[in-house]
Amino acid sequence: MNNSAKRKQTLNVTITAVFTAILLLEAFIPNIGNITIFPGLPTITIIPLTVAVYACLMGPKAGAGFGLAWGLTSLIRAYAAPNSLVTILLFQNPVICLLPRVLAGYLAGLIILPFKKQTKTDKGLIAGYTLSGLTASIANTLLVILLSAVFYWNDPGKLLGALGQSGSSKSLLIVLLTALGASGTVEALFSGIVTPIVAAPLSHRLKRR
Numbered sequence: 001m002n003n004s005a006k007r008k009q010t011l012n013v014t015i016t017a018v019f020t021a022i023l024l025l026e027a028f029i030p031n032i033g034n035i036t037i038f039p040g041l042p043t044i045t046i047i048p049l050t051v052a053v054y055a056c057l058m059g060p061k062a063g064a065g066f067g068l069a070w071g072l073t074s075l076i077r078a079y080a081a082p083n084s085l086v087t088i089l090l091f092q093n094p095v096i097c098l099l100p101r102v103l104a105g106y107l108a109g110l111i112i113l114p115f116k117k118q119t120k121t122d123k124g125l126i127a128g129y130t131l132s133g134l135t136a137s138i139a140n141t142l143l144v145i146l147l148s149a150v151f152y153w154n155d156p157g158k159l160l161g162a163l164g165q166s167g168s169s170k171s172l173l174i175v176l177l178t179a180l181g182a183s184g185t186v187e188a189l190f191s192g193i194v195t196p197i198v199a200a201p202l203s204h205r206l207k208r209r
Helices: 003-028 047-058 060-080 085-091 094-118 122-151 157-162 172-207
Strands: none
Touching: 003 047, 003 060, 047 060, 047 094, 047 122, 047 172, 060 085, 060 094, 085 094, 085 157, 094 122, 122 172, 157 172
């Protein structure tokens, strides 16, 4: 391995370590990465931003791995310190907890690739970073909703009750879209706006090293 490859490997390890530390802080310190806005409902999270920025810098495979790390922290929190019954019902399920996070990281890293290869202007890259940020958040929210609907389709009563919709005539999917879609919209807007602000200068800086 030549010196250039060693430097790149060291840089990648350093970036991963820094972002992992940020992820752990966001995951386990209250009101840093997970903010309770509506009592009884899952928190609004800014972690998709961190995942999107990392995936934009490191690529889709690394993004998927980082998404898995996010999912594992969510799974641990759901067992160790759940903030609501909804959190227990949804995120103690490994499939609901892990799969959306992995896909969010992968897609965020995948979407930015053609922008990096084909776009020569800063505006084009900023559009790519924005799209990556939006995708990371939206993919996570929609997959959580869809998987939750699948797992509770035959017995939705407990989840509907936790969402304050006991006896509702609405389908579980509609209730989930309404309950989780509001917080998901806030998360997506935040991630879409802030991802280019963070990722663009970091990427430019790394190219100069």
